[in-house]
Amino acid sequence: MTFRSDKFGDHIKGWKPDRLIPTVLDAVDRKYDYVFVATKVVPEVMTTEKILAPLLNKSYTEKWGQPIYVLLQNGMGVEEGIYTATKAVESEVGRGAAHDPRGSLHAPTRIVSACVYYMSNLIAPDIVQYVEDNMGLVVGIFRPGQYTTTHNSPEEAAILDELKDILESGGTSTTIVPEIQRRKLEKNMLNLAFATVATLSNLPVTSIFRPPPEPQGMQYQSYVYPVTASLIAEYTIPNIKAVFMETIAVGRALGFPDSEEGIPSNNATKFLELVRTSHLDPNNNHSPSMLLDMRNGRPLEIEVIVGEVVRMARRVGVDVPRIEMLYGILLLVQNQILGKLAAAKSLEGSTSMII
Template identity: 35%
Template structure:
């Protein structure tokens, strides 16, 4: 890439703000941002970023700020990053959020799309839409994120971990990246690395995404259903003895789906189940532990949950493969009741930390721990 390239980032929460900051910090990208709910504040005052890794910036601003995708169609983009919540079941599909870019009225070549979202199947509708818009040559990058960042009082609090693993979505069943795919991935990774962050390229992003979703499917769902942080699960020995076997059984159910999908011990090691549970217990038994999974935070703010992409897609795959996961199906059914109530009521104003992404326990990825 010669000179700075234009990047459009959609979704200016904790993750979106940090990666906009990282991309622009490297000097290889001009970052335009679509900030919807916080547009006026960011436009007028920028956003405060407090980071153990990158230091404190009181009023950081991206290159440009827009309040909609439609307002940002004045130029070609090398990459379009979507960092919104993944909520296809409540009418927020990625292809609909990015529709102006995918329309024939967009006067420039189709960009490469980068999906920075939790869950499974988050790429499906966008990949199909990009396939149509690009006349059969879609370029869609899927990312697995490991970052510790909160939105607090309108600013971002970031610790010292921010890591991406990226791979391409493809039509074929090829297991290795082509030369063109490798070049595309390395081009985006170079932008991230220039900003001081870590980006790794893989040929097997689907397995890595599934591995990361194991923790979310169990611990995030249980905490949200119980409406309390995970420290409450493990502070009393008697309660821990009751809860832990159930959690372990849930982990085994999710891993069984992974096995049926073809993810072997090299992708999801069975030994990581107990290691993941043990580390989660250890971290949440510490005095003063206050971490809450982001799904629980969404519930506390009366905002829709990323339920379909964390549990719904998993269950659909299990049914196709005839894998019995009754505990996970129970979680999904009960949380669906909660989701219905959230959708029928207006969201509250966010005054507490939002979208916590804590590296705590990533199943199958050694030395990376993710609580999101």
């Protein structure tokens, strides 16, 4: 692979992984301190704990112990399944604080969750281009059901500091936070509002904000035609902002304060302006990955990006009618994608039998 970036230029050429293996089962021949999980989360197809099942069993844990899992995944609630599986296997083998010094934390520490802020495009089969200005990772310990922790314990800090050293030695900007769920919900706001609307309209976000091209300037396709531009400004954009406000209300009910340490209420206006500005650029060809998945007939990450926010809202008694509507319609899209994939798989099996 060749990587092109604002930070490193084109000099990362011909990179190859140290080891490339077809399945996780082939990886369980050694001990790991950290396991990074960089996947989309589509539990209707495959859960994270099922992907990692060869690591989450008694024989592996008895021999090597459990690693720290670092989840580089979008959405909310992505940690629950692997957390439960990790605790179950450690309980089965009787290995915890008494056997592993990293198991002595007051809160669950096997799971580090992260917000990944990187913009990238695959511009050729073996060339990745990405923007690194103001990009990086935000990492924190996953604590189920705890949303108001303000400080990492010394044991937690030791894990996160070691992880930060590893990442920053390779040039990755890394920020440690004491409570990761508020950061994940804040990041999820952008996908929740814009990826969903782009997917359901089958249009990129530039169709909401970008003005028509100048006759003598750069020509591009997706933009706001003047004929109904005023209606988009009156109805579409305010509803997107309302999705932000519904999400912030959920965060507030979870105990996230209206401050930079929590989720500020002015994020609704700030995020809207941030996205608007970035999508005015004539060179902007970015499409949300959810839209690309839909166009390519791939399953969507709707459960962790949208569905989990609906369920969180119900648990804390907050009405989110716009988010529920987005979720309800996306469920239809997902249902058809999954049905077509199942039919294709069944047909493939039947064809093989005939041959």
